[in-house]
Amino acid sequence: MTSMHRRSVPPPLVVGPSSSLPTEHGTFTIRSFTHNGITHAVMSMGSPEKRDAPLVRVHSECLTGDALGSHRCDCGDQLTAALAAIAASGHGLLIYMTQHEGRGIGLAAKLQAYALQDGGLDTVSANRALGLPDDARDYDAAAAVLRELGCPRIRLLSSNPSKQEALEALGIEVASRVRLPVADRPENSRYLMSKRLRMNHDVPSHLEEELSAVPSTRQARHEPPIGSHLPLNGRDVYDILSDEAEVVAQLAQSQDGFIATSTGDACFVSGRTDRTHLHRVRASVGAVLVGAQTVIADDPQLTVRAVEGENPVRVVLDPRGRVPTESTVLRTGPAATLWMIGAEATVGSDVGDHVRVVRLPPMGAGETAAPQTVIALIRERVPGSILVEGGGRTVSRFLSAGVLDRLFLTTAPVFIGDGVPGIRFEGSEVMAQALRTPFRRFELGEDICTEYLLSPAAVEHSSQAPVPNSVTVGSTPSTG
Ligand SMILES: [Zn+2]
Incomplete structure (x- = not known):
């Protein structure tokens, strides 16, 4: 990359033009958005801005999980389940946050942490051994694009209460948090347990409470009550x-x-x-x-x-x-x-x-x-x-x-x-x-x-x- 034009006051958020993106879950609209010089992507389906609280996934980039099929983490499963859930509901957004690799520490450090985990440390201890924070992500860009797209009130697809708190601190109203019930895999159950025990992530039984709170069959059907280990492409x-x-x-x-x-x-x-x-x-x-x-x-x-x-x-x-x-x-x-x-x-x-x-x-x-x-x-x-x-x-x-x-x-x-x-x-x-x-x-x-x-x-x-x-x-x- 060569030199860039530097404006004296860079616009905080630039949203690119929309194009269609057919996927195995249905056809989404995809746009880039650039916030403080970092470009992310937002995928949308239906008219989330016209819904009271559309489903939104704020997904942190994970090269190994999202693109390379890694079973070391559940990022790929979460991504797939989120797109399926949004498609099933007909309306929603997936904000794909680049530079969130390894909870914000970057790919090189993440792979270094993997090496330490191979030696027996858990995900949190490995980050600390490298002198890195447990979680270095911020959600300013996500909050900005949600406001820009007319979705200040959302249902957040996440197992992570801190993500909800971070978005709320940035003025986004989280009407509810919908856990994506992806099954643990043998290779990642230890990692997921660490996130639950040490990073306050939801444990699977939370799903039961969510389900019992769902008032009707028809509504429940479209809230994806059951997540799939495999992509759920078909009809409910x-x-x-x-x-x-x-x-x-x-x-x-x-x-x-x-x-x-x-x-x-x-x-x-x-x-x-x-x-x-x-x-x-x-x-x-x-x-x-x-x-x-x-x-x-x-x-x-x-x-x-x-x-x-x-x-x-x-x-x-x-x-x-x-x-x-x-x-x-x-x-x-x-x-x-x-x-x-x-x-x-x-x-x-x-x-x-x-x-x-x-x-x-x-x-x-x-x-x-x-x-x-x-x-x-x-x-x-x-x-x-x-x-x-x-x-x-x-x-x-x-x-x-x-x-x-x-x-x-x-x-x-x-x-x-x-x-x-x-x-x-x-x-x-x-x-x-x-x-x-x-x-x-x-x-x-x-x-x-x-x-x-x-x-x-x-x-x-x-x-x-x-x-x-x-x-x-x-x-x-x-x-x-
Ligand atoms: Zn991952």
Whole structure:
């Protein structure tokens, strides 16, 4: 670089012309802005200046994480999740702060600190050993461009309370801070723990509080409640389940693969966030199916309570007519219930008016109804997607029969040791024949939810962009 024209009073902020930037998350508008001689970039989608508090990510440049795919930090995952979140909401800004490398110490010093971390120091101690500050970033340029673009009030996409405080000190009103729930990776969990323990970053359980504060299903959907380990390019999964007719299953199990203790106690294997997710799935499907044993053991209601939304039709799969008529689903509304019993089974008639008995076709002794038959019988009566909610045996049978499009399998960080098994089916002899499918992974509070895309239809539905345009998708909640 050669000499520059020096003006006596350089303008504090120069915003460059807009151009379009198609990305895997959607088409953004990108502009440069130069503040005190340093040029940064701002990506925008929709009309954030017309929103009360648009989503904003103030992202610090990280060459290794953002561009080189490093797993040493979570910057790349945060960047991807932020762009996906803004695209899902339809309106927002990503301010890409150059010269914020290594929390402001620069690339050379950051790599020097990495070398010290390889020797055993954590991220904070390494900076201090080099005589460098823990965090040398300032946000003057970000605050200036937010004001210039008409967004003085924002929802900040960040796990870092200090970033919120810094922006607030510069006159930006942070209506709320939305944590991007990217999953820890084995290589960076120590680094992320250091940031949580020593730099006051949020711990993942904060996500639960945010989710419980979300008032409605539709709003929650567009607040990206679940972040993806992989880029979430496609439509919101709850919208997919509402719009399509998939067969989806859900199961929460312990780390060692049990859904309840040996006495049947399943309260609670997974946490509140997983329960919210389950209720959102219920609110998105036409029917929810459980096996007889689940009704006998747990006496569930199978209604939508943790979020707003309509109850699905409840289906009790009970070939031998074992479910007692006093059970909640047979005794009480508010949702219609299909009681699927064997052709020969005899059952009591003292059930609520909301119950319809559906006879399964005759089966041989010891046989159970084929999952394909069960799905067809439900489809004749209920439109929309079908949720197979439990228990372990029922979900396993539907999985191994190949009728599931999608499976949400949540693993909680708990060991039960022995108990009611989760997924079990006739195993393959060699690993090459084991069931592998595309998957996405979500952090739900303390739990990890893996979403398996089991059918070509599920893969296709999940990779479709949120079209016709994400603006329509994002504007739904606040205008509704
Ligand atoms: Zn990084």
